[in-house]
Amino acid sequence: MRAVRFHGRGGQGAKTASRILGTAAFLEGFVAQDSPIYGAERRGAPVAAFTRIAKDPIRERGVIVHPDLVVIADASLVQDPAARVLDGIDERTAVFVNTSLTAEQCQAQTSLPGRLTTLDLTDIALQQFGKRGAISALLGAVAGRLAGLHRESMSGAIARELADLGLAVPVIEHNQTIALQCYDAVRTVPLETGAAQPAASAQLQVPSYEPPTRGTARISAAANSILRETGGWRTFRPVLVPDKCNGCWLCFAYCPDGVISMTKDDRPVIDYAHCKGCQICVHECPTEALVAEREQEGAVAWKAK
Numbered sequence: 001m002r003a004v005r006f007h008g009r010g011g012q013g014a015k016t017a018s019r020i021l022g023t024a025a026f027l028e029g030f031v032a033q034d035s036p037i038y039g040a041e042r043r044g045a046p047v048a049a050f051t052r053i054a055k056d057p058i059r060e061r062g063v064i065v066h067p068d069l070v071v072i073a074d075a076s077l078v079q080d081p082a083a084r085v086l087d088g089i090d091e092r093t094a095v096f097v098n099t100s101l102t103a104e105q106c107q108a109q110t111s112l113p114g115r116l117t118t119l120d121l122t123d124i125a126l127q128q129f130g131k132r133g134a135i136s137a138l139l140g141a142v143a144g145r146l147a148g149l150h151r152e153s154m155s156g157a158i159a160r161e162l163a164d165l166g167l168a169v170p171v172i173e174h175n176q177t178i179a180l181q182c183y184d185a186v187r188t189v190p191l192e193t194g195a196a197q198p199a200a201s202a203q204l205q206v207p208s209y210e211p212p213t214r215g216t217a218r219i220s221a222a223a224n225s226i227l228r229e230t231g232g233w234r235t236f237r238p239v240l241v242p243d244k245c246n247g248c249w250l251c252f253a254y255c256p257d258g259v260i261s262m263t264k265d266d267r268p269v270i271d272y273a274h275c276k277g278c279q280i281c282v283h284e285c286p287t288e289a290l291v292a293e294r295e296q297e298g299a300v301a302w303k304a305k
């Protein structure tokens, strides 16, 4: 069995990429299983998705603890303990990172122990699609290449999955073209499949039930959101072009996280330690005084400044 784990940020397309990979495997005659997991379902929040590919029926369920391949949609996730990117990775694990860094630079800047390969999918998407957006097709294609699936099945899977999302045919075809270029461009690393799973994973688990106060998330201390510095979720940051700002306060009103404050002369100030990079302010600004700039890499560096 090939076990592939995707890590991304809400809105990047990791979940769709895992579906594309599963569908491509299915088109090649494999049994495939894919499933996502969300914590807080917010744009920028860490998410994970899992794809299993096998010749025989897959009886294993749930999260992939010991992946053969890990696909990381944003390098900053490696430094985020909540994302748990490092779980189950060892020297034999193949790891893809979407970054402008080379594999060697990325390995030097992170604690990733696996066999790394990198490609700057975000830059390719910016150049080809002209704006930031989901990189699901590109991620899926790269994962398919590393998992040993064929070009044709990747192309077919991208068409199916993006059509399911309601995308127009020209957009789907453009995604197919660029995704296959990524498929061809990524440097492959040999996939060593069949990592030893802990014995417990093969045993039948009997769930136990807790009272709601333990089984349900609850906030037990007041004003604690300030402690969670969601600036680390950001892949693009909103930046003010002061000359264009007319002081309308719309960005202040629309920011869902309340991280924009206004000065006495009606100019926005963004708290980058907590701005999660959803870009709603950029979208809503009527004068284009806020622009989205890609976070600088090493993307693994802290982004609050």
Ligand code: SF4
Pocket: 240, 244, 245, 246, 247, 248, 249, 250, 251, 252, 266, 267, 268, 284, 285, 286, 287, 288, 289, 290
């Ligand atoms: S929405 Fe745009 S123009 Fe209005 S205050 Fe914010 S940055 Fe300035």
Ligand code: SF4
Pocket: 238, 254, 255, 256, 257, 258, 259, 260, 270, 274, 275, 276, 277, 278, 279, 280, 281, 282
């Ligand atoms: S400042 Fe803009 S990008 Fe940051 S959280 Fe608020 S709306 Fe989203």
